[in-house]
Amino acid sequence: MSRDEGAVIAAERDVQVDHAEGTVEVKRLGIGFWLSIAWIVLIITLAILAPWLPLKDPDQNFVDIQGKGRPPYSPSGDHWLGTDQDARDMFSRIIFGARVSLVVGFSAVAFGFVVGGTIGLIGGFVKGVFDKLTSFVMLVLLSFPALILAILITSLMERSLFTIALTLGILSIAPVSRLARSASLVFAEREFVTAARAMGAKPSHIMIRELLPNVLIPMSALALLGTAVAIVAEGGLAFLGLSVEKGSTWGKLILIGSDSRTLENAPWVSFGPVVALFLTVMALNYAGDRLRDYFDVRELAL
Amino acid sequence: MSPAEAHDVLLEVEGYSVAFKTPRGLARVVDDVSFSLERGHTLGIVGESGSGKSVLNRSLMGLISSNRQVESGSASFDGEQMVGRDRQPFWGARIGMIFQDPMTSLNPVMKVNRQIFEPLKLHLGLTGDAARVRAIELLTKVGIPEPARRLDQYPHELSGGMRQRVMIAIALAGEPELLIADEPTTALDVTVQKYILDLLSDLQSDTGMSMILITHDLGVARGRTDDIMVMYGGRVMEFAPTAELFERMQHPYSEALMQSIPRLDQPKHTRLTPISGAPPDPVDPPPGCRFSPRCRYAQARCVEELPQPRGKYVASTHVWSCFFPVASEEGRSALAANSETGRSAAGLAVAPADRTVDP
Numbered sequence: 197m198s199r200d201e202g203a204v205i206a207a208e209r210d211v212q213v214d215h216a217e218g219t220v221e222v223k224r225l226g227i228g229f230w231l232s233i234a235w236i237v238l239i240i241t242l243a244i245l246a247p248w249l250p251l252k253d254p255d256q257n258f259v260d261i262q263g264k265g266r267p268p269y270s271p272s273g274d275h276w277l278g279t280d281q282d283a284r285d286m287f288s289r290i291i292f293g294a295r296v297s298l299v300v301g302f303s304a305v306a307f308g309f310v311v312g313g314t315i316g317l318i319g320g321f322v323k324g325v326f327d328k329l330t331s332f333v334m335l336v337l338l339s340f341p342a343l344i345l346a347i348l349i350t351s352l353m354e355r356s357l358f359t360i361a362l363t364l365g366i367l368s369i370a371p372v373s374r375l376a377r378s379a380s381l382v383f384a385e386r387e388f389v390t391a392a393r394a395m396g397a398k399p400s401h402i403m404i405r406e407l408l409p410n411v412l413i414p415m416s417a418l419a420l421l422g423t424a425v426a427i428v429a430e431g432g433l434a435f436l437g438l439s440v441e442k443g444s445t446w447g448k449l450i451l452i453g454s455d456s457r458t459l460e461n462a463p464w465v466s467f468g469p470v471v472a473l474f475l476t477v478m479a480l481n482y483a484g485d486r487l488r489d490y491f492d493v494r495e496l497a498l
Numbered sequence: 499m500s501p502a503e504a505h506d507v508l509l510e511v512e513g514y515s516v517a518f519k520t521p522r523g524l525a526r527v528v529d530d531v532s533f534s535l536e537r538g539h540t541l542g543i544v545g546e547s548g549s550g551k552s553v554l555n556r557s558l559m560g561l562i563s564s565n566r567q568v569e570s571g572s573a574s575f576d577g578e579q580m581v582g583r584d585r586q587p588f589w590g591a592r593i594g595m596i597f598q599d600p601m602t603s604l605n606p607v608m609k610v611n612r613q614i615f616e617p618l619k620l621h622l623g624l625t626g627d628a629a630r631v632r633a634i635e636l637l638t639k640v641g642i643p644e645p646a647r648r649l650d651q652y653p654h655e656l657s658g659g660m661r662q663r664v665m666i667a668i669a670l671a672g673e674p675e676l677l678i679a680d681e682p683t684t685a686l687d688v689t690v691q692k693y694i695l696d697l698l699s700d701l702q703s704d705t706g707m708s709m710i711l712i713t714h715d716l717g718v719a720r721g722r723t724d725d726i727m728v729m730y731g732g733r734v735m736e737f738a739p740t741a742e743l744f745e746r747m748q749h750p751y752s753e754a755l756m757q758s759i760p761r762l763d764q765p766k767h768t769r770l771t772p773i774s775g776a777p778p779d780p781v782d783p784p785p786g787c788r789f790s791p792r793c794r795y796a797q798a799r800c801v802e803e804l805p806q807p808r809g810k811y812v813a814s815t816h817v818w819s820c821f822f823p824v825a826s827e828e829g830r831s832a833l834a835a836n837s838e839t840g841r842s843a844a845g846l847a848v849a850p851a852d853r854t855v856d857p
Contacts, residue, residue: 387597388602388604388605391597391604391668393561393589394559394589394590394595394597394669395668396591396672397616405608409607409608
C-alpha cells in the first residue's frame with residue numbers, strides 16, 4: 197500500500213475509518229489541552245496531599261481583633277486569599293474543599309460510567325427486548341427533572357459524601373448509557389465484529405475484547421465533561437443547602453460568601469472558590485472537548 | 499450408491515433460499531440455490547454485485563443477525579444440518595472466513611498478537627508461549643516477513659496486503675475444514691491481489707481443506723477453482739467444473755460476464771461488452787428468467803417462464819438453467835433471430851450479428 201503513514205494513522209484514529217481519503221489532516225490536541233490537563237493534575241495533587249502540605253488548619257479561626265479588627269480579613273501575605281467571616285484561611289479551605297468536590301465529581305462519573313456504560317454497551321450489542329427496555333428507562337431518567345430527583349434523594353437520605361456522589365451518579369447514567377449504546381451499535385456493525393464471530397468468539401468475549409476498547413475512546417472524552425457537570429451540580433446542591441453535611445466543598449464555600457453584604461465588603465470570600473471551580477470546570481470541559489474532537493465523537497450523535 | 503457417498507461431499511446445499519422482510523414485501527435475495535462441495539475442492543461463486551453470493555455465504559454461516567431474515571431449504575455440513583440451528587459450533591473450528599476489506603475486519607485497537615491468540619486459545623487450547631510459537635508459524639505460513647515483530651504491532655502499522663494475510667492466518671488458526679473467502683482481494687491493490695490468491699491456493703492444497711472463493715471476476719476463479727457456480731439475481735445460472743465451464747459455457751449470463759472482463763489473449767483495443775441494465779429487484783423480480791431483461795438471447799418464453807436447472811448440482815456435473823443455452827442450436831438461432839429484429843423479446847436492443855459491440 198502506497199499511502200503515507202501519517203495519513204494511515206490519522207484515518208485509523210477516526211472513529212469512522214475513511215480509508216478512501218488520502219489526505220487526512222493530522223489532528224493535534226494543542227497547548228490549551230495540555231494546560232488544562234496541567235491544572236487538573238495540579239488541583240488533584242494538592243487535594244490528595246492537602247493533609248501533608250504546610251497549609252493552615254482550614255477550621256482554625258485566626259481572629260485578630262487588636263491588629264485587624266473584625267473578620268473577614270482581606271488577602272495578605274499571611275492569608276493569600278483572605279479569610280472568611282470566621283477568620284478561617286480561604287486558601288487552605290479551597291484546597292481542602294477540593295477534596296470533597298473532586299471526589300464527588302469523579303466518583304459520580306465513575307458510578308454513572310460503570311452502570312450506564314455497561315447497560316449501553318450490552319443494549320447496543322444484543323439489541324432486542326433488553327435494548328428496548330433499557331432505552332425506555334433511560335428516556336424516563338432523562339425526562340425526569342434532575343434537580344427534583346436530587347432534592348428527593350438528598351432529603352430522604354442522610355447527606356453524606358456517598359449519597360451526594362450516588363445522586364449525581366444516577367443522574368449521569370442516562371447520558372452515558374446513550375453514548376455507550378450508540379457507539380456500541382456503530383461498532384457492532386463493523387466488519388471486525390463479524391470477523392470475530394466467524395472466528396468463533398462468544399458474544400461476551402466480543403463485547404469485552406472487541407467492542408469495549410473501541411467504545412471507551414468516545415466515552416473517555418465524555419468522562420471529563422461529565423466530571424465538570426458533576427462538580428457544578430454539587431455547587432448547585434450546596435446553594436440549596438443540600439450538599440455534604442460534614443466538611444467543606446467548593447459549593448459550600450461559595451455559599452458562605454454569597455450574601456449581599458459579604459459580596460459587597462469582602463468579595464474574596466466567594467471569589468476564591470468561584471475561581472477554583474471555574475478554572476477546574478473549564479479545564480475539564482476544554483480537555484473533554486478537545487478529546488472529543490480528536491476522536492471525532494460527534495459522528496456518534498451524542 | 500448415492501452421489502454423497504460416491505464423492506466425499508463436505509457441504510451440500512439444497513433448495514436454499516434467503517429472504518428479508520421489507521416494507522415493500524419479501525426480498526428474495528437468495529432463491530432456491532443448490533450446490534455441493536467436495537472435501538479438498540475449491541468452489542468459485544461468481545456473480546456481479548447484488549447477485550446474492552455474499553448473502554448466500556453469510557447466511558449459510560449464520561452471520562446475518564437480522565430478525566427480518568427468513569431462511570429455508572437445507573444445507574448440511576459434513577452430514578450435519580445447519581439451517582435452523584445455532585451455527586456457533588461451526589465458526590472458526592470447522593468453517594473459517596475471510597472478508598472483503600482487511601482494513602475494517604481487524605480490530606483497530608487490538609494488537610495483532612491478541613487477535614491471533616484468540617482463536618488459538620478458543621479452538622486449540624493454546625496459551626502463552628505455545629500460542630506465540632504457533633502464531634509465528636501461522637504468520638510465516640501466510641508469508642509475513644519478521645512475524646515476531648508483526649505480532650506486537652497494531653493493524654494500522656500494517657499494509658493492506660499484510661492485514662489480509664493476518665486475516666487469513668486468523669481464519670486458519672482454528673484449522674477449519676472449509677475456508678470461505680468473500681472477495682478476499684477486492685479491497686487490495688492489483689499487485690497484491692495475485693499474491694493473496696496464490697497464497698490461498700497454496701494453503702488450500704497444503705492443508706487439504708475445502709474452499710469457497712467468492713468473486714465477481716471469472717478470471718480470478720479460473721485456474722484456482724475446481725468448480726464454478728455463476729449466480730445472478732439470487733439464483734444459480736450455471737454450475738460446472740471450471741475447465742468444462744470455460745470450454746462449453748452454456749448460460750448467456752456467464753458469457754456476458756466473460757465478455758465484460760478484459761483478457762490478455764485478446765487483441766489490443768478490443769472493446770469490452772458491458773452488461774447493460776441493473777440486477778433485478780429482489781422484491782419484485784421479473785416473472786421469467788431473472789436475466790431475461792438484460793439477455794441478448796431472450797425469447798418470449800424466457801420472459802414468461804422461469805427456467806429450471808437441468809440436472810442435479812453434484813460436483814463435476816454441468817448444470818444450467820436456460821432455455822436457449824449459448825452452445826446449443828436453440829441458443830444460436832435465438833440470438834440470430836434477435837439480431838435480425840434488433841431487439842430481444844424483453845425489449846433489449848441487440849446488435850446485428852458479427853457486430854456485437856458497436857451499436
